Amino acid sequence: MSGVRVHVDRDRCIGAGLCVMSAPTVFDQDDDSGLVVLLDETPADADAGHARKIAEHICPSKAVWVTGG
Template identity: 45%
Template sequence: MRVSVDRDRCCSSGQCVAAVPEVFDQSEDDGMVLLLEPLPEPRLRAGVRMAAGICPGRAISVQES
């Protein structure tokens, strides 16, 4: 799995950070998503898929390998 984020689409809801803080964070400057781990380990993948699905701005993309 490879994760990417589009900061231009981010609406700073923080849903992704709440779902998988090991993979996502929010910038202290503007509140926008920060991607901490583009290649999450297997135990985090279900959470990443959920975060992508609940993201109101559709800012998270998941490419399955």
């Protein structure tokens, strides 16, 4: 999945934290707001697959999306 780029929209994020639980090397949550923080916008293959799954099936607010790959 080379060439994958992960994007987040903090305005859409509801702070559910499912992304962090599923891919903690790619996502974190802001301590103050609880909103998503992108740690790695170009993750390696395994993490890119997790990020794509989060974007397509897990994030309840659709605040995560993946391009490329």
